[in-house]
Amino acid sequence: MKPIEVPIDGVLDLHTFNPKELPDLLDDYLSACHEKGIFAVRVIHGKGTGMQKARVRSLLAKHPLVGGFADAPPEAGGWGATLVSLVGK
DSSP: OOOOOOOOEEEGGGGGGGGGGHHHHHHHHHHHHHHHTEEEEEEOOOOOTHHHHHHHHHHHHHHTTTTEEEEOGGGGGGGGGEEEEEEEO
16 A cells, blocks of 8 residues: 655645554654644544544644644634644744
8 A cells, every 4th residue: 555645734634544543643744844843733633423533632632742722713624623733843
């Protein structure tokens, strides 16, 4: 299986990934954003049952680069996406 190329642009859409990949994917993506000087990240987890959102937020709450997170505004995905603030260098 060919790896999926993910652009490091501050938007991570989880729809194309296996849930088992989430911890490593989120860690790698947040680290890459931080290295590029991107400190505002939008993680699109979808609305669904809320399980993916809960898992994402659980991982974010423990991540050392995360300064905070909240629901995205309606025009950016609402409760189907989470805005993440990364701490500065």
